[in-house]
Amino acid sequence: MKLWQKNTGSKKEVESFTIGRDPEFDLSLAPFDVLGSMAHAEMLSMIGLLTKEENQILQKGLRDIYYEIERGEFQIEEGVEDVHSQVEFLLTERFGDVGKKLHSGRSRNDQVLVDLKLYYRAAIRELVNDSSELFDLLLKLAEKHKDDLMPGYTHTQLAMPSSFGLWFGSIAEGLSEDLGLLKAAFDLSNKNPLGSAAGYGSSFPLNRTMTTELLGFADLHHNVINAQNSRGKTERTLAFAMAGLAGTLNRMAADVCVFMNQHFAFVSFPDELTTGSSIMPHKKNPDVFELIRAKTNQIQAIPNTVNLLLTNTTTGYHRDLQLLKEEIFPGIASLKSCLEMSTFMLKSIRIRENILLDPFYKHLFSVEVVNELVLKGIPFRDAYKKVGLDIEKGDFTPDQTNLNHTHEGSIGNLNLKEIQEKMNLAIRQFRFEEIDKAIMGLLT
Ligand code: ARG
Numbered sequence: 275m276k277l278w279q280k281n282t283g284s285k286k287e288v289e290s291f292t293i294g295r296d297p298e299f300d301l302s303l304a305p306f307d308v309l310g311s312m313a314h315a316e317m318l319s320m321i322g323l324l325t326k327e328e329n330q331i332l333q334k335g336l337r338d339i340y341y342e343i344e345r346g347e348f349q350i351e352e353g354v355e356d357v358h359s360q361v362e363f364l365l366t367e368r369f370g371d372v373g374k375k376l377h378s379g380r381s382r383n384d385q386v387l388v389d390l391k392l393y394y395r396a397a398i399r400e401l402v403n404d405s406s407e408l409f410d411l412l413l414k415l416a417e418k419h420k421d422d423l424m425p426g427y428t429h430t431q432l433a434m435p436s437s438f439g440l441w442f443g444s445i446a447e448g449l450s451e452d453l454g455l456l457k458a459a460f461d462l463s464n465k466n467p468l469g470s471a472a473g474y475g476s477s478f479p480l481n482r483t484m485t486t487e488l489l490g491f492a493d494l495h496h497n498v499i500n501a502q503n504s505r506g507k508t509e510r511t512l513a514f515a516m517a518g519l520a521g522t523l524n525r526m527a528a529d530v531c532v533f534m535n536q537h538f539a540f541v542s543f544p545d546e547l548t549t550g551s552s553i554m555p556h557k558k559n560p561d562v563f564e565l566i567r568a569k570t571n572q573i574q575a576i577p578n579t580v581n582l583l584l585t586n587t588t589t590g591y592h593r594d595l596q597l598l599k600e601e602i603f604p605g606i607a608s609l610k611s612c613l614e615m616s617t618f619m620l621k622s623i624r625i626r627e628n629i630l631l632d633p634f635y636k637h638l639f640s641v642e643v644v645n646e647l648v649l650k651g652i653p654f655r656d657a658y659k660k661v662g663l664d665i666e667k668g669d670f671t672p673d674q675t676n677l678n679h680t681h682e683g684s685i686g687n688l689n690l691k692e693i694q695e696k697m698n699l700a701i702r703q704f705r706f707e708e709i710d711k712a713i714m715g716l717l718t
Pocket residue numbers: 296356382383386591593595596
């Protein structure tokens with residue numbers, strides 16, 4: 275029996291095709307579906323569509339289901355279409371008619387939207403926490419290795435002196451900027467769609483401001499059509515934000531794979547963090563970083579799929595939107611695991627010291643020597659030419675210990691404090707504590 279079933283049901287084939295993988299993904303929505311229903315019931319009671327007693331029954335029933343979900347005792351039963359149906363069936367089974375009253379003034383279209391927004395809000399928070407943990411580690415590593423020089427590359431060719439401090443710091447600052455994109459996705463997720471119903475509102479005098487406050491949303495989508503159309507837009511923005519973080523991790527992982535290569539041997543990891551080969555006894559492979567590289571590439575493909583899913587969908591709800599879950603939900607899980615594994619691995623990274631003392635790297639110092647001549651009064655173009663000719667003649671022997679970089683963000687002045695402040699500010703803007711306050715209020 276379906277929620278919408280009157281007398282005739284759908285053919286089995288149609289049913290299983292349309293339900294698809296929803297029962298699997300909807301499990302993640304369960305706690306949020308309950309919270310959304312709690313706010314909706316409170317509001318229905320306030321406008322007189324539920325009596326005080328009915329609301330109390332529903333609040334207690336929903337709270338029980340919430341804790342059943344937390345304890346892992348909730349499941350979407352065989353033949354039940356989705357999480358929304360399962361929660362309503364449970365309430366009706368336990369409390370009779372009052373369970374059937376809960377859906378007044380609401381459609382599954384705004385119900386799934388509110389679930390998704392609450393779920394994304396929580397998922398973004400976890401991504402922010404994971405990013406922040408990785409960030410803290412990177413800043414520590416940057417400070418520890420601020421004097422450990424390494425080659426800098428352009429075109430994958432030796433370019434100029436860099437340092438591990440500069441490299442770690444670059445990933446850290448990159449993460450702090452990625453949180454800006456994530457904040458845009460958070461803002462779209464933090465708007466209440468509830469009360470838009472099927473997409474055209476309701477003739478009941480719903481109080482949408484009330485449910486906005488109860489659920490701790492910062493705002494509501496005022497226009498009910500726009501509320502519905504935010505499905506897809508929210509996912510697209512989130513997909514781009516996830517791709518941003520994934521891009522930062524991808525570059526780090528690709529670097530590590532190269533730095534671990536024996537020709538470079540810039541970094542290494544304890545044996546137990548590498549993997550062996552079934553045939554070559556000497557192997558210590560960087561599989562973890564290869565998989566981070568691959569998974570973050572998969573994540574960077576998600577915006578493309580999301581865009582294609584949304585192409586030519588007109589105003590209002592379409593079943594197409596259901597498939598967004600199949601892209602976004604596993605993407606979130608994968609990104610979380612990449613962030614967490616990056617932190618796990620980098621805790622044990624070992625770097626090689628004194629790399630740049632090797633004469634092999636002397637050409638990295640060509641610009642240093644040019645600049646010294648400039649400081650002695652020789653015009654840059656002449657100094658450049660002299661050093662170039664010396665190099666060609668094999669007459670270039672720079673002092674590979676002499677470096678003097680002082681400007682902001684350079685190897686001699688990493689600006690780690692400024693980068694830390696940037697991250698602190700980025701995190702503060704999410705104001706997670708306000709959400710906690712609202713959700714605690716609903717549950718108690
Ligand atoms: N599983 C559906 C989805 O994710 C829930 C909404 C169904 N609404 C509908 N009108 N068929 O979109």
